[in-house]
Amino acid sequence: MTIAVLDDEEVVVRTPEEFHRMPRDYQKILVSQITINTEGELSGGDDYALMFLPLAPTSEERQVCAERAAEEYDHYKIGKRVLADLGIDTTYMESQSLAERTLFADERMHSCTTWAERGIYSYIGEETAMVMLREFAESSYKPWAEAVRTIILDEKIHIAHGARVCRNLAVSEEGREQLQAALDRLWPMFVGIFGSPHTKRSKLAVRYGLRRTTNGEAIELWRQKATERVTHLGLRVPE
Template identity: 70%
Template sequence: MSISILDDEAVVVRTPEEFLAMPEEYREIAIRGMIVNTEGELSGGDDYIQVFLPLAPNAEERQVCAERAVEEYDHYKIGKAVLAGVGVDTSYMETQTLAERNLFAAQEFHTCTTWAERGIFSYIGEETAMVMISEFAQSSYKPWADAVRTIIQDEKVHIAHGARVCRGLAQTADGREELQQALDRLWPTFIRIFGSPRSERSRQAVRFGLRQTTNGQACDVWRAKVTPRIANLGLRLPE
């Protein structure tokens, strides 16, 4: 007999054993969210090594890219361990290329060709991950909440490095134009990361305490965070 979670119930799941005893609808939505995030962390490491490091203008910036990649791979391993606890093996991801993975975001993320796009990716784009990870840190599945809390500080550093790159470029008119072109090209991809604002899955995730906001609400939170940054750089918000 399968017993559903009632709409007015608070949900707390403390261990993998408790997780495996939860209704299928809870487990399916939780696993989907953890897989998407874990895959994104692995691809983030690949981005820093394969995409951004070759664009870096000097040894200092190459080192920064390498350091950020190490952190992203570590984040992947954290997610991998939590998923393994509930019987999900993500090892297959490690043999895939960026193009082969079933990525939640569009491939534009992984084809940056300018240093300005590297800056926008981190300063504006990685804030999408921060919005979601901050929600996961309050997840009703406690092992996942505890795991992602260790990731948040690293993600703040990633965003800060993107801010530094963007502020440096924004000092000149040519640099601001490069940033604007980067923002205009990547903006639709950032929006797509949040998924459909009409997603029933995201509403169920909120109901189960796996998230705090629906897709549309999370996108609004992100917009509110990045809009002042865009204005401060002297750029215009894409339509």
């Protein structure tokens, strides 16, 4: 049996048992939210291991890519455990190819071919994940909120390494040209990660305490942060 939540109530859900007593739309939004993030973490591991590591110019950079891949796979396992407690098995994802797993992201994002794209992907692109993770860390579903805090610590390092790659390239005109080309190609895909800015689902997620912002508001938060980083590198923000 599920019980309706009144409009003026603060929502707090502490156990899987309480989750199953929540309204059906709460359950669907939370499961979708965790599943998308968990799939993204698994694909992120593949990106670092299969796409960025071969591009790395030195053994040191290869090691960094390998470490980031291991962290992304660990993040996947964190989400997998949270979903398993809700009765949802994500093991099927592990036997899928990367292309089969990109239902919620532009496949072109998983086809970077330059070291500049590796830097932009992490410095600008992974900030899209950080915007959402910060919100998930305050989720009304407490097991998810607690799990996400561990992921955030690693993601800060991922973004920092992307910043280092971008700064190293930005010291030369040729490097800035490479970064600008990478930014121009990837920027529309970063924006697309947030989904439609006008969806009613994100408003309902805010109502249930599963989000703090709507899609449109989240896009603007990311855009402000990304714009500051882009201009600091001496680049132009794509239109």
